[in-house]
Amino acid sequence: MKILLINDYGTATGGAELQMLGLRQNLRDRGHDVRLFSSRAMQVASSYCLSDYSCFGTTTRLQVLSQTVNFSAYLKLRQILHEFRPDVVHVRMFMWQLSPLILTLLKDVPCLYQTAVYKAICPVGTKLLPDGRPCKATAGIACLRDRCLTPQSWAVLMVQRQLWQRWRSAFDLVVALSYGMKAQLEAEGIGAIEVVHNGVPVRPMRPPLANPPTVAFAGRLVSEKGVDVLLRAFARAKAQAPKAQLLVAGRGSEEDALRALAAELGIATDVTWLGHLPRSEMEKHFDSAWVQVVPSLWSEPFGNVTTEAMMRGTSVIASAVGAQPEIVVDGITGFLVPPLDVDALTAALLRLLLNASLAEQMGRVGRQYALTYFSEDRCTERFLEIYQRLRASAVSVSSSRNRS
Structure with missing residues (x-):
């Protein structure tokens, strides 16, 4: 054809x-x-x-x-x-x-x-x-x-x-x-x-999780992606998971403001700003992630970063908007939280950052869902x-x- x-x-x-x-x-x-x-x-x-x-x-x-x-x-x-x-x-x-x-x-x-x-x-x-x-x-x-x-x-x-x-x-x-x-x-x-x-392309399962507990975000650094909500929740989670690290991949108009917010929250040294990366390079960085967060504020038509995380074997926390409830099985492959809800996101982060076995389990189940429904x-x-x-x-x- x-x-x-x-x-x-x-x-x-x-x-x-x-x-x-x-x-x-x-x-x-x-x-x-x-x-x-x-x-x-x-x-x-x-x-x-x-x-x-x-x-x-x-x-x-x-x-x-x-x-x-x-x-x-x-x-x-x-x-x-x-x-x-x-x-x-x-x-x-x-x-x-x-x-x-x-x-x-x-x-x-x-x-x-x-x-x-x-x-x-x-x-x-x-x-x-x-x-x-x-x-x-x-x-x-x-x-x-x-x-x-x-x-x-x-x-x-x-x-x-x-x-x-x-x-x-x-x-x-x-x-x-x-x-x-x-x-x-x-x-x-x-x-x-x-x-x-x-x-989403099929790729090998990530290596077994190891310290430090790592959170990942990938996307444009713009207001509708909710990265400021993630920074605030991560800063709160650090109080109980002091070794936690955050990887942020992407660029956008809000980058300077977000870096300033990280400094204001006292987490500047715990956040690594990766900039824009080809997918293959980003995947290498994210292999260490215990959880990937998709804190979008708007009803995104889909969520490529969500299915990419699942295919990798990474658990996901996502805002319960747009297509995310069609991708993430709440409590099974990750957690769904209300958009803009810093408290709910903090609680979900702590459930995974303080429990490597749960993060491992959700990631493996998520990978099976990705292989079955989103390849x-x-x-x-x-x-x-x-x-x-x-x-x-x-x-x-x-x-x-x-x-x-």
Whole structure:
């Protein structure tokens, strides 16, 4: 089968990008001709584009314009469709760089949209207000009223939203990353949705746990990830687990503020800031972790770092929001705690930092769950099933038209 994957970015830097690169390889390993189209925009300066085809993209102020109408993406995709002639097109993220303009080219090709964020119903993609509360409003004037957008970006992104709504029928199917995400999309009028959880690469089990008791966090250092909550809970846990250490992998706009908070809490020497790391390097650092914490404040559509921790054999403490309750089995593979609840997170941390055997047990059970329900192979097979169904449906429609 000839399959075209489309994503805003072609770098190995974010969850969506790693998922698409992994899917491309897994499909190729099964004998399919698979190619990836993305912009040339770089989210991390040291990264590089791994796509088969690319077009203009930018992370400068021009992005607000190009993500609405990117003529370079339109022209390049038109060329790709003419030359490659894919049987199926799989679009993941497209409204940060490639723009809804590409949808006009996809109406006659079997095509699915895999929603990695809430961009389909929220211009900023999170359904989260600036103060951290969930947004209950429909996108529109509320985005300006609640100061989610500046007047300038609001005007442009409302045009993007209109174009998306006008051309979204190009997609034959929408794929959500979780049932929680499906419910939110359906509540705002997005239909024909199936759920396919992200896949995680199979890797060897980590070594047996050893001192010091170590906590790990991986993700962007931004407010909605709740890293400040983790720092406060870790500082409290240190009173009863004085040898505990914290590893933080990632970069973001809140890094300086978080480092200052760690110093203020008296834990600066107990926190190691690893910066942005390739997945392989991060896994080596995290092999020593007794527990990985995912303290998100917003309803993340999935949780790649959660399934990566489980595949490693690390117990997980996660906020009970978004897809986390679909991944973490509370009391079995880890613990679920309310978001923003420092006391609850502290208590969960202490249950594991003071009990290596419990951390070991939860990690091993979590690994079995990851192998059974969240492996890359399982995800790839689900998409192949969907591709074949879309292709067969398109052939059937075409045959009916020819007969009539």
